[in-house]
Amino acid sequence: LPPLPDGYHIRKICSDDYGRGALEVLKALTTVGEITNKEFEHTIETWARHPEIYHTLVILDLSETVVAIGSVIVESKLIHHCGKVGHIEDIAVRPNQQGKKLGCTLIRHLIKIAGSLDCYKVILDCDPANEMFYAKCGLSKAGTEMQFRF
Numbered sequence: 001l002p003p004l005p006d007g008y009h010i011r012k013i014c015s016d017d018y019g020r021g022a023l024e025v026l027k028a029l030t031t032v033g034e035i036t037n038k039e040f041e042h043t044i045e046t047w048a049r050h051p052e053i054y055h056t057l058v059i060l061d062l063s064e065t066v067v068a069i070g071s072v073i074v075e076s077k078l079i080h081h082c083g084k085v086g087h088i089e090d091i092a093v094r095p096n097q098q099g100k101k102l103g104c105t106l107i108r109h110l111i112k113i114a115g116s117l118d119c120y121k122v123i124l125d126c127d128p129a130n131e132m133f134y135a136k137c138g139l140s141k142a143g144t145e146m147q148f149r150f
């Protein structure tokens with residue numbers, strides 16, 4: 001796995017990351033909304049009840065501020081002999097920390113988790129503008145994204 005800058009570390013998300021700026025980082029990705037500390041904790045607790053499915057990692061800097069966040073969701077299937085697929089979701093790096101390889105390091109850790117849980121592949125949807133980023137993290141283009149929006 002690629003090294004992090006000195007003093008940075010990566011770990012599972014926890015409820016206290018609300019106060020460490022986890023939601024600010026996600027705002028680099030999309031609309032987050034005004035989430036209260038209690039709502040944040042509720043979601044973390046929901047994930048914690050299904051530890052085999054939800055895996056969200058954060059990278060923190062020297063000042064214990066969240067600088068990157070991302071998840072892999074492990075889906076159990078019937079096909080491929082009851083195989084598992086990892087879905088990489090909601091990757092974001094704090095704008096003033098982009099370009100330091102934090103994004104790629106996070107992706108490599110998420111792929112390692114999926115591999116250790118015997119997933120036969122890891123997939124994600126992204127904007128075409130991010131294709132080169134994911135290619136540099138070792139992923140290759142496959143298929144077309146479709147959606148139905150409510």
Ligand code: ACO
Pocket residue numbers: 028029088089090091092093094097098099100101102103104105124125126127129130131132133134136
């Ligand atoms: N286009 C082309 N190359 C890129 C891009 C890009 N948009 N972003 C990064 N790269 C390249 C870097 O230059 C670097 O190349 P190098 O190894 O030759 O030097 C390599 O990819 C690795 O880049 P990192 O430094 O690891 O990327 P960073 O930490 O800046 O994170 C990310 C990239 C996550 C896309 C960040 O810019 C970000 O948070 N953007 C806003 C939110 C977003 O779009 N997230 C992805 C959504 S898709 C999903 O969640 C499944």
